Amino acid sequence: MVDQNLSVPKYWRKIPQYYRLTAVKCRKCGRVYFPPRAVCECGSREFDEYELPRRGKLIEYTVLRSVTSDFEKQRPLAFGIADLGGVRVFGQLVDCPNPDKLGEGAEVEVVFRRVKEDSDYGIIYYGFKLRPVKGCW
Amino acid sequence: MAVGIVGWGAYIPRYRIKTREIAEAWGDDALRIRDMYLVEEKAVGYIDEDPVTMAVEASRDALTRAGIAPSEVGAVFAGTESKPYAVKPISSILIDALNLKRQVYSVDMEFACKAGSDAIVNLMGLVKSGLIKYGIAVGTDSSQGEPGEHLEYTVGTGAVAYIIGSTNLVAEIKHTYPFASDTPDFWRRDGSPYPVHGEGFTGEPAYFRHIIGAAKGLMEELGMKPNDFDYAIFHQPNARFPVRVAQMLGFPLEKVKPGIVVDLIGNTYNASALLGLAKVLEEAKPGSRILVVTFGSGAGSNAFYIETTDLLPSRVKLARTVGEMLEDKVYIDYSLYLKYRRIIRMIHG
Numbered sequence: 001m002v003d004q005n006l007s008v009p010k011y012w013r014k015i016p017q018y019y020r021l022t023a024v025k026c027r028k029c030g031r032v033y034f035p036p037r038a039v040c041e042c043g044s045r046e047f048d049e050y051e052l053p054r055r056g057k058l059i060e061y062t063v064l065r066s067v068t069s070d071f072e073k074q075r076p077l078a079f080g081i082a083d084l085g086g087v088r089v090f091g092q093l094v095d096c097p098n099p100d101k102l103g104e105g106a107e108v109e110v111v112f113r114r115v116k117e118d119s120d121y122g123i124i125y126y127g128f129k130l131r132p133v134k135g136c137w
Numbered sequence: 138m139a140v141g142i143v144g145w146g147a148y149i150p151r152y153r154i155k156t157r158e159i160a161e162a163w164g165d166d167a168l169r170i171r172d173m174y175l176v177e178e179k180a181v182g183y184i185d186e187d188p189v190t191m192a193v194e195a196s197r198d199a200l201t202r203a204g205i206a207p208s209e210v211g212a213v214f215a216g217t218e219s220k221p222y223a224v225k226p227i228s229s230i231l232i233d234a235l236n237l238k239r240q241v242y243s244v245d246m247e248f249a250c251k252a253g254s255d256a257i258v259n260l261m262g263l264v265k266s267g268l269i270k271y272g273i274a275v276g277t278d279s280s281q282g283e284p285g286e287h288l289e290y291t292v293g294t295g296a297v298a299y300i301i302g303s304t305n306l307v308a309e310i311k312h313t314y315p316f317a318s319d320t321p322d323f324w325r326r327d328g329s330p331y332p333v334h335g336e337g338f339t340g341e342p343a344y345f346r347h348i349i350g351a352a353k354g355l356m357e358e359l360g361m362k363p364n365d366f367d368y369a370i371f372h373q374p375n376a377r378f379p380v381r382v383a384q385m386l387g388f389p390l391e392k393v394k395p396g397i398v399v400d401l402i403g404n405t406y407n408a409s410a411l412l413g414l415a416k417v418l419e420e421a422k423p424g425s426r427i428l429v430v431t432f433g434s435g436a437g438s439n440a441f442y443i444e445t446t447d448l449l450p451s452r453v454k455l456a457r458t459v460g461e462m463l464e465d466k467v468y469i470d471y472s473l474y475l476k477y478r479r480i481i482r483m484i485h486g
């Protein structure tokens with residue numbers, strides 16, 4: 001999920017995370033961090049890039065009907081926390097008109113979507129969202 | 138050197154609107170409209186979907202089916218006529234979304250609905266010349282249809298991607314044949330929100346002349362006849378045109394029907410015939426001979442003679458199939474259609 005009011009350079013720097021869920025994996029203990037960290041809990045500063053799997057399970061979700069101005073025309077917004085290969089990732093749930101139909105541990109897939117845009121003339125911010133594989137209606 | 142398809146991927150949005158729903162909004166006779174176009178319903182992208190997002194989804198599945206590393210891709214070409222940016226390429230977004238290397242030939246191509254197939258032809262050349270090992274050709278569109286005009290009944294949303302290479306082919310592209318001319322059948326002026334048709338120019342001088350020209354030219358060069366093909370796939374602005382052009386060329390209905398998707402998702406423009414090919418690849422046996430003829434207004438066609446290999450069946454289930462996506466749908470009404478397609482003009486948008 002892209003933060004609000006991003007500057008273009010800030011968005012550009014985070015493209016690997018927004019587009020591909022690029023995490024880091026500690027070379028010493030194997031812990032995976034998303035978003036990436038500079039120092040592992042084990043003290044190591046040596047990491048390899050690691051792309052999270054694009055399928056996982058939904059752990060929890062919530063539905064927002066009062067949202068910030070950038071997203072007013074997309075109400076209601078559903079957000080979820082998904083377990084992607086042992087890493088918990090927070091993201092918008094899409095193609096899910098009725099989240100109440102989602103069972104516990106529903107399978108979700110990572111999809112590439114527009115997140116926001118700066119008016120009709122500015123940049124379009126793309127990033128990942130979460131989509132229930134079997135839908136919810 | 139044999140060149141062809143190493144992997145393919147398709148993307149169809151989950152939302153659908155029925156022809157009947159649109160006809161009711163505008164006071165048209167739904168039965169008459171369905172009879173004219175033979176389109177039952179069409180795919181509608183959600184408010185956050187566009188040709189870029191669909192291109193990424195289709196390309197990811199194409200890479201999965203091909204079983205190649207993104208770093209092996211040497212070119213990515215995107216064919217579209219509905220770019221979200223007038224200036225800023227889809228192909229460069231694909232480079233980062235797919236984690237391709239920086240040393241990639243990349244460009245967006247435009248020739249109405251034909252550019253996706255031109256991407257394939259161009260990549261075949263790059264592969265044959267040895268400049269690249271693999272290339273990604275994308276056809277992706279979420280095009281425009283003015284509310285209340287007949288184009289609104291058929292303009293759909295979808296994308297398709299093909300990995301072109303010379304090893305591990307699921308289908309060899311054995312021959313291509315182009316046919317193009319300056320024919321003003323359909324256009325959208327710069328800055329105009331909706332395209333227009335050139336009066337009676339859509340059918341005979343445009344679609345039929347170019348598709349027949351390319352198909353006949355290809356068969357004459359190869360010494361082949363309609364009987365020599367197992368499948369024939371044509372550009373599908375509606376479901377009537379591909380069936381009629383097949384009849385004109387001498388292909389029976391059973392060879393055309395498997396490649397028709399427009400009746401359920403609408404005309405996906407640059408994805409149209411190539412999405413039909415993706416569906417046929419899901420059911421074709423090894424050794425199947427396929428004729429594909431694309432068409433783009435303006436106007437031109439590319440004809441392809443494709444033959445499937447023994448590797449094809451094992452790749453089908455490695456990613457989402459067209460068949461699965463045709464079934465995975467949620468119907469929306471006309472008001473949600475206007476909202477999702479961003480047709481409602483708003484000050485606070």
